[in-house]
Amino acid sequence: MSSPAVSSEPAPAMRPAPLGGAFTRVVAANLSSSLGDGIARVAAPLLAAQLTNDPLLVSLVAVAALLPWLLFAIPAGVLVDRIDRRLALALAGGVRALVAGGLLALHLAGALTIWWLLLVVLLYGVLETVYDGAIRAVVPSLVGRGDLPRANSRIEATEIVVQQFLSQPLTSWLLAFSAAWALGLNAAAYAVAGGLALALPAVASGIAARRRRAEPVAAPTPDEPTATEPDRDSEPAPAAGWRTELVAGFRFIWASAMLRPLWIVSVLIGICHAAITSTLVLFILERLDVPEAWYGTFMLAGALGALTAAAITGRLKARFRTGPVMAVANAVGLGAWFLAGAFPLVWVGAIAIFVSFGCTTTWNVLVMSLRQAAVPNHLLGRVHGTWRTALWGAMPLGSLLGGLLARSGYSTPLLVGAAAGLVVAVVGHKYIAGLPDPETLDPA
Numbered sequence: 001m002s003s004p005a006v007s008s009e010p011a012p013a014m015r016p017a018p019l020g021g022a023f024t025r026v027v028a029a030n031l032s033s034s035l036g037d038g039i040a041r042v043a044a045p046l047l048a049a050q051l052t053n054d055p056l057l058v059s060l061v062a063v064a065a066l067l068p069w070l071l072f073a074i075p076a077g078v079l080v081d082r083i084d085r086r087l088a089l090a091l092a093g094g095v096r097a098l099v100a101g102g103l104l105a106l107h108l109a110g111a112l113t114i115w116w117l118l119l120v121v122l123l124y125g126v127l128e129t130v131y132d133g134a135i136r137a138v139v140p141s142l143v144g145r146g147d148l149p150r151a152n153s154r155i156e157a158t159e160i161v162v163q164q165f166l167s168q169p170l171t172s173w174l175l176a177f178s179a180a181w182a183l184g185l186n187a188a189a190y191a192v193a194g195g196l197a198l199a200l201p202a203v204a205s206g207i208a209a210r211r212r213r214a215e216p217v218a219a220p221t222p223d224e225p226t227a228t229e230p231d232r233d234s235e236p237a238p239a240a241g242w243r244t245e246l247v248a249g250f251r252f253i254w255a256s257a258m259l260r261p262l263w264i265v266s267v268l269i270g271i272c273h274a275a276i277t278s279t280l281v282l283f284i285l286e287r288l289d290v291p292e293a294w295y296g297t298f299m300l301a302g303a304l305g306a307l308t309a310a311a312i313t314g315r316l317k318a319r320f321r322t323g324p325v326m327a328v329a330n331a332v333g334l335g336a337w338f339l340a341g342a343f344p345l346v347w348v349g350a351i352a353i354f355v356s357f358g359c360t361t362t363w364n365v366l367v368m369s370l371r372q373a374a375v376p377n378h379l380l381g382r383v384h385g386t387w388r389t390a391l392w393g394a395m396p397l398g399s400l401l402g403g404l405l406a407r408s409g410y411s412t413p414l415l416v417g418a419a420a421g422l423v424v425a426v427v428g429h430k431y432i433a434g435l436p437d438p439e440t441l442d443p444a
Contacts, residue, residue, distance in 0.1 A: 019142070019143055019147060019150065019151055019154070020142060020143070022142045022200075022201045023139070023142045023143055023151060023154075025199065025200055025201060026135070026138055026139065026142065026155075026200060027154060027155060027158050028196065029089065029193065029196040029197050029199070029200055030135055030155060030158060030159065030193075031158060031162055032093075032189050032190075032192040032193035032196055033089075033093055033131065033135075033189070033190065033193035034158065034159045034162040034163050034167075035162050035163070035166065035167055035185075035189040035193075036093075036096065036097075036100070036186050036187075036189035036190040036193060037128075037159075037163055037167075038162055038163030038166065038167025038171070039167050039170075039171045039182055039185060039186040039189065040100075040121075040124055040186055041065075041163065042167060042171040042172060042175075042295075042296055042299075043171050043175060043179070043182050043183065043186065044061050044065070044117065044120075044121050045058065045061050045062075045281040046171075046172070046175055046281065046292065046295065047112070047117055047175075047179065048060075048061045048114060048117060049281060049282070049285065049292075051112070051113065051114040051117065052114050055279050055282055055403050055406040055407055055410075056400075056403040056404065056407070057114055058279060058281070058282060058403070059278040059279055059399050059400060059402055059403025059406070060114075060118055060399075060403070061117070061118065061121055062274065062277070062278040062395075062396070062399040062402075063278075063396040063399045063400060064118045064119075064121040064122040064125065065121050065122075065124065065125045066125065066274070066392045066393070066395045066396045066399065067122065067125065067393070067396050068122065068125035068126040068128070068129055069125070069129060069388045069389055069391070069392030069393045069395075070389055070392070070393025070394070070396070071393070072126050072129045073129045073133070073384075073385040073386070073388040073389040073392070073393065074249065074250075074382065074385045074386055074389050075385070076129035076130045076133050076381075076385050077133050077249055077381040077382040077383070077384055077385020077386065078381065078382055078385070079130060079381070080130065080133040080134045080137055080380075080381030080382075080384075080385070081137075081378060081379065081380070081381035081382055084205040085134045085137055085138050085205050085381075086134075086197050086198055086200045086205050087197075087198075087205075088130050088131070088133075088134040089131060089134045089135060089193075089194070089197035089200070090194045090195070090197040090198050091130065091194070092127045092128070092130040092131035092134070092194070093131065093190050093191070093192075093193035093194025093195075093196075093197060094190070094191065094194035095127055096123075096124060096127045096128075096131075096190040096194075097187050097188070097190035097191035097194060099120055099123045099124065099127070100120075100183065100186045100187035100190055101187045102120070103116075103117075103120045103183055103186075103187075104180065104183040104184055104186075104187060107179055107180060107183055108180060129385065129388070132384075132388070133381050133384045133385050133388075134381070135155075136368065136372070136380070136384050137377075137380040137381050137384065138200070139151055139152065139155070139372065140372045140373075140377060140380065141377060146438070146439040148368075148369040148372050148373055148438050149313065149314050149317055149365060149366065149369045149438060150314050152365045152368050152369050152372075153310045153311070153313050153314055153365050154310075156306070156310040156361055156364065156365055157307055157310035157311065160303055160306040160307045160310060160361070161303075161307060163303075167296075169296040169297045169300065170182075170296070171296055172292070172293055172294070172295050172296030172297065173293060173296070176292065176293040248379060248382050249379065249382035249383040249384075249385060249386030249387070250386045252375065252379055252382075252383055253383060253386060253387065256374065258370070258374065258435070258436070258441075259370075259371065259374060261428075261431055262367065262370070262431075262432075262435070263387060263390065263391075265424065265428045265431070265432065266367065266387075266391050267390050267391050267394050268421075268424045269330065269334075269421055269424055269425070270391045270392070270394065270395050270398070271394050271395060271397060271398035271401075272334070272398060272417045272418070272420050272421030272424070273360070273395075273398070273417065273421065274395035274396070274397075274398030274399045274402065274417075275398040275399065275401045275402035275405065275413050275416065275417035275420075276337050276402065276413055276414050276417035276418060277402070278398070278399035278400075278402035278403055278406075278413065279402050279403055279406040279410060279413055281295065282406060282410050283344075283349075283406075283410040283411065283413075283414065284298060284299075284349065286410055287344045287410040287411060288344060288345070288346050288349050289346075290346065298346075298350065299353065301350040301351070301353045301354045301357075302353040302354060302356070302357035303357070304354060305353065305354035305355060305356070305357040305358030305361075306357040306358055306360070306361040308358055309329075309357075309358035309359065309361040309362045309365075310361050310365065313325070313361070313362045313365045313366065316362070317366060317437065321437060322366050322369075322370065322435050322436065322437045322438065323432060323433045323434050323435035323436070324433050325362060325366065326362070326363055326366050326367070326432050326433075326435060327425075327429050327432040327433040329358075329359040329360075329362040329363050330359065330363055330425045330432065331422065331425045331426075331429070332355060332359050333355065333356045333358075333359025333360055333363070334356075334418045334421040334422050334425060335418070335422065336351070336352040336353075336355035336356045336359070337352060337356050337414050337417065337418040337421075338414065338415060338418035338419060338422070339352055340352035340353070340356075340414055341411040341412070341413075341414030341415040341418065342411075342415065344410075344411050369438040370435065370436075370438050370441070371383065371384070371387065372438070373438035373439070373441040374438075374441045398417070401413075401417075402417065405417075
């Protein structure tokens with residue numbers, strides 16, 4: 001694993017060292033993919049709202065986007081740990097471009113139905129399991145553990161700017177003018193992302209770490225000292241088939257006293273958030289009476305909150321420590337959703353979305369940093385896939401519940417989902433507040 005060079009000269013202003021050109025190229029490659037993701041995430045629910053007025057069918061868009069994490073995230077993690085991670089990124093981008101082209105063709109032919117839309121969203125989700133696992137796995141190869149929160153904040157901030165500040169209003173206005181422009185731009189963005197991934201540096205592939213681990217460790221000679229702690233990536237790797245590798249991530253998480261309860265809490269909170277957001281588009285359009293063309297612009301409140309959180313999370317963590325920041329962010333974000341449901345006014349909704357999206361970003365940055373710091377490089381894909389299998393695989397259940405709750409009122413999912421999440425936050429508060437900082441962890 002590469003790490004930033006340590007300078008013998010003191011830094012007068014205590015300015016953090018640059019994360020390096022290789023990491024900058026990873027961020028650049030992620031920009032185009034983020035644009036495609038942002039267009040897809042705005043366009044899909046808005047197209048669904050045009051194709052049907054049944055809240056349950058609209059909520060199936062969120063189900064279709066998340067269901068692949070239940071079915072494919074672990075195999076995708078095995079794939080990411082087996083092949084060149086740059087190739088995995090390129091394949092995910094290229095195939096998504098083809099799928100986006102098919103969606104555009106259906107629209108132009110006047111043959112698009114809610115069921116075709118759900119199939120396209122499902123395929124996007126399958127390919128996202130590969131892309132997301134690969135992009136998260138390359139980061140620890142490029143920066144040190146102490147820089148992981150800063151690196152993950154940089155990636156989150158980049159994705160927020162592109163997916164929400166740029167693509168949300170752009171997609172809403174393009175859809176109001178002509179859906180063909182939005183869908184065409186979506187296909188082009190994924191195609192460019194696939195090409196850029198191949199230009200990433202070799203260290204991002206993960207192959208070097210796997211080769212080091214596969215090399216047999218020579219026995220020390222009498223004149224050589226015996227290592228007190230062997231390098232985790234230099235240990236001989238036993239031959240393992242797909243079946244063994246499929247459960248490797250689960251075994252690692254379950255054996256970790258820190259990761260196991262964090263995984264469980266994350267899954268429960270994720271279900272609550274899925275219930276809240278699955279019909280959020282209907283809450284905004286129908287309950288808050290925001291015009292469809294202004295939907296993306298209204299959601300900029302969430303983008304601003306998330307970007308603000310990405311900018312300050314590192315400083316909050318440095319001042320208050322990881323655990324307390326996560327505990328407060330979790331509770332405050334859920335409380336904001338509850339207030340939005342209880343007081344369905346445009347300005348209350350905008351503030352709640354700002355706060356909730358910001359708190360979610362802080363939580364995601366710190367959880368990702370803890371996991372990357374605690375997991376050996378050769379297991380990053382499988383652990384990430386296993387984590388997302390339970391987390392995002394369970395969220396379709398929350399989305400379905402949100403759709404059913406919305407039939408009794410568009411505010412109901414926010415009230416019920418937030419209340420259930422706050423119960424989990426209270427029960428898990430002591431554990432979450434006691435979580436360590438990433439740089440204090442030694443991978444197993």
